[in-house]
Amino acid sequence: MASKAQAAKEQGNSAFKSADYVAAIGHYTKAILADKTDPTFFLNRAAAYLKLGKLEDAERDCTSTLAIDPQNVKALFRRGQARLGIGKLVEATQDLKAALKQEPNNDAVKQELAKVENVFKGEKQSGPSASKPPRRRVPIEIVDDGPPPVRKLVPAEASPSRASAPFEKAPLFQEAMQNRDTLKSTKVGGGLFRTNGNHSLITPRSKYPLPEEEPDKAAPPSSAFAPHAYLASRPTSLFEFTRAWQSTTSAEHRWKYLCQFVDPAALPQLFDSNLEPSMLLSILETAQEMLSGDAGAASKVLSYMDGLSKVSRINVVLLFLNNEERGVVRRLCDTLGDAARVRPWKSVL
Template identity: 45%
Template structure:
């Protein structure tokens, strides 16, 4: 009777999991475990829900419990490897994936996960500080100057790059033209010498002060409304990404910005700082640009996003419509 009750609760958990309500699914699976703690399926399903919420430590613990009850459970090895990879425990994650692949050599999901793990490991090693090279330096002593020095000759002689003699000093200061004193003078100066009047103070006494600018200076003024042709650059920090993302107005431009970042770099970029508003905007852009030609890339970015720390917690702050958007987007990329 207890086992039948546990199975009924498990079915409720499966329904909540398919609807994307992962916290409710965890509650049902926990009730099933309390009713029958010897069934590895309950722990295995709860580990999957924990992974969706980014609770990697809990997912690793449940997967280990499954392996204690069922040592050759491939799904438990796969999910524990995913949890350990998210926790940056790459060596143990690689061991889990290799063991799962040994049990199921044709499983493409395990092969893809192992390939992504190796790529992420190489990227992290590439960012390590390179070792300094030791370059031998040979010191060559200059030959001593053995030429005799006169006793009365000073050792230092004054040297100048220009002639300091007063009689040869020339006036090099450019003679500036007189400032215009009236509107007519200013107009004539602008037309004949390329000078633009920038303003001034005109007094009844005739002692005017006029500010002028040359035409060459005016030509370098910035023009408002000029299109920004700066190419999209890959942001290196979350601050740069958020700033660039919010400055773009179209989904196509935001998608181009996203494509400058490798999917495997998203967990390291966002770490534990992903906000609900930013995630909502990203999902909206993915849904807008998703088509047969971009479905593969969208799938890769979605998979990487779900590995970001606190992704499951952030989803708890999303409304039901946004959670359904994620579910429909996953179904759409799988169908294309």
């Protein structure tokens, strides 16, 4: 187990030197799975996480390193870097001071600690108290100590109108009723309207009856599902392949597109080092569904699995699959039999 862990570590170091940090993380993870007692594996993976900007993961791996080796200066330094990026300034200061206590002449630790102190100073200068304007005294002049003058409300004089004049002299309700009965109502006449309500502008609706409405006709039957236009041409890039693949959720259309326009031997060049786990699982699930309906498709599925096995970093992609995702690979291999139980698929079984 120790030899396997060391071999994986060396592979990770080689990938790290080549700036292939994703592959380095995969190799360091294999080393950790083989031997969880060596703090170097966690520490190296933390360095790769820092390069990718995955600060929380780097902090966690440094903490794992310090659980094994509490005096590890590199772990304190890298965790201080990660915590500074996250915004945990107090914890970052504690880590960097602890590292500087062990190595007082470490310039890298001094520079990182100076960064934290500068951030602290910037926060103090831009704090809430600094943004408040200074208070000023405003003189208050007392105009009058006495109570405010009382104003008398004078009712406005009612303007008499012709219609309301008879009611002004009626002191009693009965007299008002009599006055109301004696008023003459005004009539509307002349122009377009008549006193009887008839008019000559708008033609009555009854003269022009609406045509009888036809009963609702049944909607024409919808046409059969037609594949998207993206599925009708050979992809010239991974972008075009992904766009075509995602333009439909039909396993049948996806499989026809794959068999018609993508040769299994072209898969390594098509995906290069950009094959995502989600795309790999989608292809394998499509193949599984086609096998369920057509056992004769086994040879075609095996040819595509062989092409996928030659894609760059396929081992890293399989390494990061969870148990449920690994189950997709297992079910497909169980359906195909021993012919599919080869590398790299064998590592998932």
